[in-house]
Amino acid sequence: MDTLSTIENLTFSATLRPEAVTDPTSDHALLEATRIGDEDAFAELVSRYRNQITSYIYRMTNDYDGAVDLAQETFVRVYRAAERYQTTYAFSTYIYRIATNLAISELRKRKRRKLVSLTGFFQSRDGGEPQEFNPVDDKPLVDTVLVADERRLAVQRAISTLPEKYRAPLILRDVDGRSYEEISRILETSEGTVKSRISRARGFLREKMTAYL
Amino acid sequence: MRNMNCRRARREIEEVATGEVMSSSANDHLKTCAECVRFRDDRLKLQEMLSSLGSVEAPGDFDFRLRARLANEERGRQPFVMRNLSVGFRSAAVAAMLLLVGAALLFVSLRTPTDSSLSAKEGKPSTTTGDQSGKNTQQGSPANATVAAGIVPKADPSHVVDEKKNAVAEKVVTSKRSGFRPTQVASIHGDRGNGGLKTRDLASTEARVLRPNAIDVTGSSVFPIGTSFQSLKVSLDDGRGTSRTISLPSVSFGSERVLAQGPSPLLASARSDW
Numbered sequence: 284m285d286t287l288s289t290i291e292n293l294t295f296s297a298t299l300r301p302e303a304v305t306d307p308t309s310d311h312a313l314l315e316a317t318r319i320g321d322e323d324a325f326a327e328l329v330s331r332y333r334n335q336i337t338s339y340i341y342r343m344t345n346d347y348d349g350a351v352d353l354a355q356e357t358f359v360r361v362y363r364a365a366e367r368y369q370t371t372y373a374f375s376t377y378i379y380r381i382a383t384n385l386a387i388s389e390l391r392k393r394k395r396r397k398l399v400s401l402t403g404f405f406q407s408r409d410g411g412e413p414q415e416f417n418p419v420d421d422k423p424l425v426d427t428v429l430v431a432d433e434r435r436l437a438v439q440r441a442i443s444t445l446p447e448k449y450r451a452p453l454i455l456r457d458v459d460g461r462s463y464e465e466i467s468r469i470l471e472t473s474e475g476t477v478k479s480r481i482s483r484a485r486g487f488l489r490e491k492m493t494a495y496l
Numbered sequence: 497m498r499n500m501n502c503r504r505a506r507r508e509i510e511e512v513a514t515g516e517v518m519s520s521s522a523n524d525h526l527k528t529c530a531e532c533v534r535f536r537d538d539r540l541k542l543q544e545m546l547s548s549l550g551s552v553e554a555p556g557d558f559d560f561r562l563r564a565r566l567a568n569e570e571r572g573r574q575p576f577v578m579r580n581l582s583v584g585f586r587s588a589a590v591a592a593m594l595l596l597v598g599a600a601l602l603f604v605s606l607r608t609p610t611d612s613s614l615s616a617k618e619g620k621p622s623t624t625t626g627d628q629s630g631k632n633t634q635q636g637s638p639a640n641a642t643v644a645a646g647i648v649p650k651a652d653p654s655h656v657v658d659e660k661k662n663a664v665a666e667k668v669v670t671s672k673r674s675g676f677r678p679t680q681v682a683s684i685h686g687d688r689g690n691g692g693l694k695t696r697d698l699a700s701t702e703a704r705v706l707r708p709n710a711i712d713v714t715g716s717s718v719f720p721i722g723t724s725f726q727s728l729k730v731s732l733d734d735g736r737g738t739s740r741t742i743s744l745p746s747v748s749f750g751s752e753r754v755l756a757q758g759p760s761p762l763l764a765s766a767r768s769d770w
Contacts, residue, residue: 338552351555355562362566369599431548438545457546460513482510488546489538494542 310374318365324363330360333374335459336382342454345443353389357382372468379469383451390447413466436493441491449484452477457485501525502532509536 306312310331316324336357341350361368368377429445442450451470455461456477466475489496505525508534512518526533555561596680728744 284556322738326559329562333554334551336553337558341552346682347552350552351558354554355558355565359565359569363569434545435548438549451548458549461546463511474740478511478599480505483511485539485542488542488549492542495545 290482294437299451311370314361314365314368314374315370317362318368324488325362328361328374332378333358336378339379339454339459340382340386342439342442342458343383343450344389345439349389353385355380356385360385373465376465376468379455380471383469387447387451415479437492437495444491445484445487449480453484453488456481502529505529505532506535509539 310328313324313328317328333354336352337354340353340357341347343354344350347412357378361378420494446454452466455466455469456463461469463474463477468479502525505522508518508522511518526536728745730742731739732742
């Protein structure tokens with residue numbers, strides 16, 4: 284989580300159950316087939332993970348087109364590094380780690396470019412993260428669908444204002460529903476750090492979403 | 497004590513996943529603590545909102561675009577074929593390159609003594625420096641004495657040209673600086689032990705000697721200065737008794753002018769006018 288690691292540096296220490304590798308429909312078996320040139324196997328992997336990865340990167344970046352590009356880049360990297368892949372961890376951990384690194388890299392690029400964020404006009408005075416501008420509409424909304432949409436939009440905007448180190452674990456836990464253990468593997472940090480960051484992220488969100496709670 | 501319980505209870509509320517049951521002690525604490533109950537309710541609402549975000553689907557042409565991207569990647573990587581070659585092939589390539597370099601060095605080292613031996617066969621002693629130069633001058637015949645590049649001995653009579661017999665210089669000293677002729681590098685074979693340490697004197701060059709019979713009178717000689725040392729004089733008469741004489745100096749090319757002005761180019765050189 285602290286630094287972006289290349290795919291070549293992605294090493295796994297834990298061991299995986301042997302049956303996970305021998306199962307011909309498992310992710311590992313598909314990647315093994317991809318390694319020897321089976322494009323159908325790679326297509327199957329893509330079909331399994333394309334929505335998850337696109338969605339995850341979209342939640343991280345709040346930019347759908349960019350998320351699709353980064354999701355494709357994720358699969359390109361998986362394909363390119365297929366020969367170097369070690370089947371010692373879950374494939375999902377591996378691909379989520381790549382996606383996380385790409386998303387964080389993109390967020391940092393945006394920060395360097397100082398893109399004007401339409402959702403973060405109001406920077407805090409101490410130079411911290413931009414404060415969310417969430418004008419509360421006091422008028423009653425009769426349409427519940429509209430209310431739900433508006434709430435979702437507000438949540439997404441609130442997430443996009445979180446610091447990146449809090450954003451990734453929060454999305455992986457509360458949106459994707461992953462375990463602390465898996466998140467710690469994806470982010471290459473300890474479970475305690477993951478729990479702490481998620482707690483802090485929820486605290487930030489509670490402050491920003493007071494009007495909706 | 498109450499704060500401690502609140503902290504523990506809130507930690508449990510934070511860590512518990514949706515649908516999981518909290519511990520009995522945490523539940524007991526929630527029955528008595530309104531703040532923690534509010535914290536739990538906020539947490540559940542927030543969890544509900546985050547879950548409601550749902551999943552975003554990839555576009556329909558995702559696979560197609562990915563295939564196109566992979567194809568482009570492969571095409572873009574074609575120039576770097578060397579990187580994808582096997583280790584054996586790369587090793588062979590490196591070995592071949594080293595062999596070529598070695599052969600080139602061997603060729604250069606073998607070629608240098610051949611040049612000096614050729615000079616010896618032609619009766620041209622190699623130009624040397626210091627004491628060696630004196631020895632060679634004494635041993636060789638005056639006609640074959642070699643003049644070091646750019647230096648003309650003053651007292652050597654063999655270098656003096658008989659102006660009455662020859663209108664042109666008998667000897668022409670060429671140097672690398674003048675650029676008239678390519679020069680050859682002289683070699684000196686030292687006598688250190690039996691090894692015959694070879695050294696090369698790159699500072700001096702062998703002088704080319706031109707003899708009168710070797711000079712091409714047609715003008716295709718390597719020495720392009722005209723044979724006449726006098727300037728061209730043209731007299732013009734307008735028919736009324738008035739005449740004018742125009743003197744055209746000989747063409748000069750820098751230092752070669754000395755050759756044209758002096759009675760003898762070598763003598764001129766000997767006077768340090770070169």
